[in-house]
Amino acid sequence: MMNETLTSLLNRPLRIGRRTIDSRLVLAPMTCLGHVAFRHLLDELGGCGLMFSEMCSAARVPYENRHSSAYFRWRDAEAGRLAIQILGGEPERMAAAARRIEREGLFGVDINLGCSVREICKFNQGAALLKDPAATARMVRHVREAIHCPLMVKFRTGWEDDARLPVDLARRLEDAGADALTFHPRVAPDVRTRPARWEYIARVKEAVAIPVFGNGDVFEPEDCLKMLQTTGCDGVALGRIAIARPWVFSQWRHDVASPAENYAATALRLADLIERYFEPVRALRRFKRYSAYLCANLSFGNTLYNCIRNAPDMTGVRAAVQAFFSNEPRLLTRPNVNLLR
Ligand SMILES: Cc1cc2nc3c(=O)[nH]c(=O)nc-3n(C[C@H](O)[C@H](O)[C@H](O)COP(=O)(O)O)c2cc1C
Secondary structure, eight states: HHHHHHHHHTSSOEEETTTTEEOOOOOOOOOOTTSHHHHHHHHHHTTOOOEEEEEETTTTTOOOTTTTTSOOOOOOOGGGGGGEEOOOEHHHHHHHHHHHHHHHHHEEEEEEEEEOOOHHHTTTTTGGGEEEEEEHHHHHHHHHHOOOSOOOEEEEEESSTTTHHHHHHHHHHHHOOOOOEEEEEEEETSSSSSSOHHHHHHHHHHHHOOOEEEEEOOSSSSHHHHHHHHHSEEEEEOOOHHOOTHHHHHHHHHHHTTOOOOOOHHHHHHHHHHHHHOOHHHHHHHHHHHHHHHTTTTTTTHHHHHHHOSSSSSHHHHHHHHHHHHHHOOOOOOOGHHHHH
């Protein structure tokens, strides 16, 4: 019954600006994880309503080669379902990046107001922009005036734990012309140590008329249903669980035990795809990054994680995966959050 309710909630189309998506479960942006190879895998497993790219530097987007860039890269087949997230602060640079994204025929543009890494905030980008809501809204308006495709913004609570901050910002973003918001209710310096405050999602949703995707700490279908029902949000953006279990989109949408729920086969397929899209050094680094999420599903996953981390190349990585799974490891119902960093 629970899954039936979830299925019907997720399978409602949602209008975002001039476009419509067919499902309300979307892939949250994740650096070094939500890349072109991972999204290719996701499509093979049934796809998802909308995917957000890793954050891309707005300063670089106008000059990137989409066929060789490590970040600003996609397959033609996914263009209509892919929003590119841009990171920056200077309005004209952000607008130039947005124009390139629109020209490429992608679904839309997403602005990053959440990254709180010091090296980024010191350039007044990412979560630093939460400190000056009026200036940030002006920047968003400038980008809005540059494009017609959907413009979205992903943001956090702010630098203090006060629900009035995201409510105020959400209203300003809507007024500046944003078509949809993704809200991750954590204060900026919190690296997912404390639980996300879902009650703030309800406050943001109430404050605006544009669609709001709730985000943060959804790991199981029960969590997803609870977020939708208790906050009233229009959709849910999945982060870490999407990497750990990429079949969740089709599983939760269609209420089926996915035949693809095969951890070893999925990991090996991703290894192939990563090698197809990235040069060897970057491919190995990206697979190692992903492997923490694979291992979070497994009892004694740390053992496999250490083997993969120490592997010298992709051949070693594949051997480690095959050896570990030949012993039929026990799967965890809820992933080990210590590995989901
Ligand atoms: C490794 C990693 C990289 C991330 N990179 C980005 C990013 O580039 N842009 C962004 O807006 N959020 C980024 N996030 C935040 C996620 O989009 C999401 O808000 C967060 O993980 C909470 O959702 P979850 O509990 O479903 O994982 C990242 C998170 C992780 C774990």
